Amino acid sequence: MEKTTAAHGGGARWLPRLVLLAILSATPWLLIVYCHRAAPVRAPRQSLVTAAPASGREDGAQPRFPSVQEQQVKKLLIASAAGGEVRRSSDVGVAGEDACRGRYLYVHDLPPRFNADVLADCKHWYPWIDMCQYLVNGGLGEPLDNADGVFADEGWYATDHFGLDVIFHARVRQYECLTDNSSRAAAVFVPFYAGFDVVRNLWSNNATDKDAAAVELVDWLTRRPEWRAMGGRDHFFMSGRTAWDHQRQTDSDSEWGNKLLRLPAVWNMTVLFVEKVPWTDFDFAVPYPTYFHPAKDADVLQWQQRMRGMKREFLFSFAGGERPGDPNSIRHHLIRECGASSFCNLVQCRKSEKNCLVPSTFMRVFQGARFCLQPPGDTYTRRSAFDAILAGCVPVFFHPDSAYTQYRWHLPDDRDSYSVFISEEDVRSGNASSVEETLRRIPQEVAERMTETVIGLIPRLVYADPRSKLETLRDAVDVTLEAVIDRVSELRKEMGHGDLTQTGTKVSSKVKADN
Numbered sequence: 001m002e003k004t005t006a007a008h009g010g011g012a013r014w015l016p017r018l019v020l021l022a023i024l025s026a027t028p029w030l031l032i033v034y035c036h037r038a039a040p041v042r043a044p045r046q047s048l049v050t051a052a053p054a055s056g057r058e059d060g061a062q063p064r065f066p067s068v069q070e071q072q073v074k075k076l077l078i079a080s081a082a083g084g085e086v087r088r089s090s091d092v093g094v095a096g097e098d099a100c101r102g103r104y105l106y107v108h109d110l111p112p113r114f115n116a117d118v119l120a121d122c123k124h125w126y127p128w129i130d131m132c133q134y135l136v137n138g139g140l141g142e143p144l145d146n147a148d149g150v151f152a153d154e155g156w157y158a159t160d161h162f163g164l165d166v167i168f169h170a171r172v173r174q175y176e177c178l179t180d181n182s183s184r185a186a187a188v189f190v191p192f193y194a195g196f197d198v199v200r201n202l203w204s205n206n207a208t209d210k211d212a213a214a215v216e217l218v219d220w221l222t223r224r225p226e227w228r229a230m231g232g233r234d235h236f237f238m239s240g241r242t243a244w245d246h247q248r249q250t251d252s253d254s255e256w257g258n259k260l261l262r263l264p265a266v267w268n269m270t271v272l273f274v275e276k277v278p279w280t281d282f283d284f285a286v287p288y289p290t291y292f293h294p295a296k297d298a299d300v301l302q303w304q305q306r307m308r309g310m311k312r313e314f315l316f317s318f319a320g321g322e323r324p325g326d327p328n329s330i331r332h333h334l335i336r337e338c339g340a341s342s343f344c345n346l347v348q349c350r351k352s353e354k355n356c357l358v359p360s361t362f363m364r365v366f367q368g369a370r371f372c373l374q375p376p377g378d379t380y381t382r383r384s385a386f387d388a389i390l391a392g393c394v395p396v397f398f399h400p401d402s403a404y405t406q407y408r409w410h411l412p413d414d415r416d417s418y419s420v421f422i423s424e425e426d427v428r429s430g431n432a433s434s435v436e437e438t439l440r441r442i443p444q445e446v447a448e449r450m451t452e453t454v455i456g457l458i459p460r461l462v463y464a465d466p467r468s469k470l471e472t473l474r475d476a477v478d479v480t481l482e483a484v485i486d487r488v489s490e491l492r493k494e495m496g497h498g499d500l501t502q503t504g505t506k507v508s509s510k511v512k513a514d515n
């Protein structure tokens, strides 16, 4: 049935979908907990207990990436404690100026067939599971109970890792600078549920059906006056799936996915995915949703504090399954090495392993490890990388497309500050030193500084509860909207359409990933 789209040069890592489907159909929970197989978690024979990382700014030097944001938050909290007015960091501007100037967002009022109606059939999207349970609570899913004590009592949900369409839309509605007047807008959001739309037809054998909504959407959009202003260059939309699901190369009924990304009008827009394709420049990756959806700043700050205090008894950990159908996969190497090392905590997910069906399993393992291995799976990226970061575990990547080329808006440019890179080839050839040796060579104070950087990234990687609003912290959506608006502003200037921010104060409080 589903064929590897080898036409993709660089190539996605298409597990034969049938294998995946077989696993998924056996265990619905795997949908949200990645396909892991498990072995019992072994106790460490030798503890690598390290003290909680130093929390102070170390040795001056350059301010680390999240520090600007942290300091801002501290100031605001102090101001708030002192009875001062807490303002959103983004509102800081000259008195009397329109703080939203140059940042207004216009949201298209789409016919419901492009969003609300797409959700109507959630019961039947997948043959083996009713996905409607993942759409409740603004798309966050059902609350997770904290019986195991690895979450917090509030703010944790069984979120589908491909469920961002609804969460993102709900969060955009909370944006502080919405406008009804599209000619004032810096960018135009198109709330099309592109991910859920493709899902409802993924198992269909009819290319026309798979493409119908995307083709209709483009037809609808391009007739609108809002489109004509910039030929759609100021428009953006999101799919909570990977770009691979929207890359069908032929009109063959049996080929995977739809052809959204082959529609010329789409090339004019900015498209958001949880994983982009490497060779296009109009699509951008945003973080996968995790289980954590804080409703207020304090939830985030408390969580960060708690992760700083974790005893990380294992040097590294791996949670996941092998990919026996994928000749490129290095997972079996990693599972072998992790399983053989007393410094590594392995959760090997085999079929029907109950541990792997429970989100708390992974959070516990990640909270107890210094480094978390994040090899490619079915595609280059993994939701697990974001779960690991949330747990304060430093991710170890094996391919640049697993993070560095993907989440440019959300992760620092200095990849060594928050992650370790070991190339796949080195693992495969066995020529390089082992993963364990590589990690053990990292001095403890360096590792602790990385942990602290990772924990500092948490606010900008989480999707806040869309039913409320963080007071001062900027979440993944805030970061995304600012980046999209910056991009559109550049395009607008290139097109000679002037600069909406010109007469305004530079209100951007961007925590730039570079420098």
Ligand SMILES: *[C@@H]1O[C@H](CO)[C@@H](O)[C@H](O)[C@H]1NC(C)=O
Binding pocket: 181, 182, 183, 184
């Ligand atoms: C929309 O904004 C433009 C530019 O700021 C302005 O000229 C126009 O009058 C506004 N339209 C309405 C209906 O407010």
Ligand SMILES: *[C@@H]1O[C@H](CO)[C@@H](O)[C@H](O)[C@H]1NC(C)=O
Binding pocket: 206, 207, 208, 209, 253
């Ligand atoms: C696919 O669906 C369309 C209508 O949705 C129909 O006209 C067409 O005949 C179908 N094609 C096949 C091969 O079944």
Ligand SMILES: *[C@@H]1O[C@H](CO)[C@@H](O)[C@H](O)[C@H]1NC(C)=O
Binding pocket: 222, 230, 231, 232, 233, 264, 265, 268
């Ligand atoms: C895309 O934008 C270009 C201008 O940059 C424009 O000429 C073209 O017509 C636009 N495409 C569509 C489908 O609107």
Ligand SMILES: *[C@@H]1O[C@H](CO)[C@@H](O)[C@H](O)[C@H]1NC(C)=O
Binding pocket: 429, 431, 432
């Ligand atoms: C193995 O490592 C050595 C030393 O780093 C290097 O010279 C050699 O080219 C490597 N061989 C392969 C196959 O990568």
